[in-house]
Amino acid sequence: xxxxxxxxxxxxxxxxxxxxxxxxxxxxxxxxxxxxxxxxxxxxxxxxxxxxxxxxxxxxxxxxxxxxxxxxxxxxxxxxxxxxxxxxxxxxxxxxxxxxxxxxx
Amino acid sequence: xxxxxxxxxxxxxxxxxxxxxxxxxxxxxxxxxxxxxxxxxxxxxxxxxxxxxxxxxxxxxxxxxxxxxxxxxxxxxxxxxxxxxxxxxxxxxxxxxxxxxxxxxxxxxxxxxxxxxxxxxxxxxxxxxxxxxxxxxxxxxxxxxxxxxxxxxxxxxxxxxxxxxxxxxxxxxxxxxxxxxxxxxxxxxxxxxxxxxxxxxxxxxxxxxxxxxxxxxxxxxxxxxxxxxxxxxxxxxxxx
Numbered sequence: 001x002x003x004x005x006x007x008x009x010x011x012x013x014x015x016x017x018x019x020x021x022x023x024x025x026x027x028x029x030x031x032x033x034x035x036x037x038x039x040x041x042x043x044x045x046x047x048x049x050x051x052x053x054x055x056x057x058x059x060x061x062x063x064x065x066x067x068x069x070x071x072x073x074x075x076x077x078x079x080x081x082x083x084x085x086x087x088x089x090x091x092x093x094x095x096x097x098x099x100x101x102x103x104x105x
Numbered sequence: 106x107x108x109x110x111x112x113x114x115x116x117x118x119x120x121x122x123x124x125x126x127x128x129x130x131x132x133x134x135x136x137x138x139x140x141x142x143x144x145x146x147x148x149x150x151x152x153x154x155x156x157x158x159x160x161x162x163x164x165x166x167x168x169x170x171x172x173x174x175x176x177x178x179x180x181x182x183x184x185x186x187x188x189x190x191x192x193x194x195x196x197x198x199x200x201x202x203x204x205x206x207x208x209x210x211x212x213x214x215x216x217x218x219x220x221x222x223x224x225x226x227x228x229x230x231x232x233x234x235x236x237x238x239x240x241x242x243x244x245x246x247x248x249x250x251x252x253x254x255x256x257x258x259x260x261x262x263x264x265x266x267x268x269x270x271x272x273x274x275x276x277x278x279x280x281x282x283x284x285x286x287x288x289x290x291x292x293x294x295x296x297x298x299x300x301x302x303x304x305x306x307x308x309x310x311x312x313x314x315x316x317x318x319x320x321x322x323x324x325x326x327x328x329x330x331x332x333x334x335x336x337x338x339x340x341x342x343x344x345x
Contacts, residue, residue: 007179008152011169012159014187019162020215022197023206030202037329039198042322043227044287044294045301046192047280049321050220052302054277057309057317071274072281079285085124089131092278093271100269 066104071096121238125225126245131275132221133249139166140257146174150258157254161247162219164315165189171314189315195322196223203227203235217243221276224283297328 030036055072056062075092083091136157143153148170156166165186172182197218203226206214217239225242229235287294301324308317 003179004148004152004173007169007173007183008148008155009159010183011165011186012156014183015160015162015165015190015193016216018187018190018194019197019218020212022194022218023201023204023211023215025198025201027202030198034329035198037332038325039195041294041297041325041328041332042195043199043223044284044297045321045324045328046195046318047220047224047284048288048298048302049305049318049324051277051280051284053305053309053318054273054280056306057314059314060310060312062306062309067271068274068277071271072277075274075278075281079282085120085279085282086127088282089127089275089278092274093131095271096274097269097271100271 067096067099070099121225121229121234122241124228125222125238125241125243128221128225128275128279129242129245129247130249131272132279133246134253135163135272135276136250136253137257139163139170139250140254141260142167142257143170143254144258146170148173150255153254153258154251157251160186160190161216161250162190162193163250164318168313168315185313185315188319192220192319192322193218193223196220199223200226200239203232204239205232205236214239214243217247219246221246221279224280228283228286293328293332296331297324300324300327 030039055068056064058065071092074095075088078088078091139157140150140153143156143166144150148156153170156169160166160169168189169182169186172179172185175182197215200218200223204211204214222239222242226235226239229238284298288298289295301321304324305317305321308320312320
């Protein structure tokens with residue numbers, strides 16, 4: 001077995017073990033107020049972080065791709081207009097794709 | 106929660122399935138990018154497919170491919186890929202009480218605990234739609250991601266850029282849409298979202314990719330400490 005295969009298999013096992021670990025935490029831990037509030041708020045923090053990182057970062061550098069920013073602007077506008085989920089996604093991707101097709105991205 | 110996630114019960118059963126399937130297919134196609142990147146990084150097509158089948162968490166997969174491409178220490182690359190997966194453990198904490206999975210069902214459900222699946226599941230107003238959303242998103246993203254990985258790995262270099270279709274905006278737009286109702290739910294949630302975003306942006310130039318998002322979890326800890334015991338608006342069926 002090559003080192004690369006070992007790295008692939010250890011990564012797969014480690015990633016799966018982490019997913020399973022979260023699901024198997026005993027309920028009594030989450031019955032306590034602080035762990036419960038933490039678990040409830042974690043997705044908000046992580047998804048907000050993912051949103052801005054995937055919008056503004058490429059690798060370790062922060063930069064604003066104009067088409068991507070415009071796409072996110074369209075998503076915010078759609079959300080403020082209370083558009084359904086799918087319309088938000090289509091507005092975002094469609095805006096970015098259209099600007100790039102026009103050579104503006 | 107008088108908005109998207111809390112709509113009338115009439116639409117509740119259809120929405121999680123439809124949204125989950127659509128998001129899974131849209132995001133899963135970025136498996137094309139992973140397959141292509143993995144092969145051009147020096148992984149074999151088989152190794153790319155094993156990662157998508159078993160690790161099934163995009164950020165970790167890209168991190169390992171990047172480490173292989175950089176030619177650095179494989180052990181360090183493996184460690185950072187696994188570290189990136191730690192946020193899935195945090196999602197699992199939140200999902201455990203909603204999914205109520207046991208035994209073999211839990212072993213299978215664990216594979217599906219990733220960003221997009223957690224986001225759809227937690228945006229639902231009750232336990233039944235949460236479980237429907239989990240299944241729909243998991244199945245559609247798993248199948249699409251793996252199929253796209255194969256195509257990307259075998260066709261590396263011959264594909265158009267996913268960016269031309271605006272697919273790079275699907276992820277962040279979906280995450281924003283899915284936490285939108287939570288951000289409107291109260292000051293604690295809004296503060297945690299803004300603080301998490303700020304931490305991640307501030308850490309981006311200083312840390313390897315992926316780590317800033319993990320650091321953002323500290324915003325949730327701050328929010329949990331700041332909020333009183335009754336300070337949160339918890340979706341129905343969400344209490345463990």
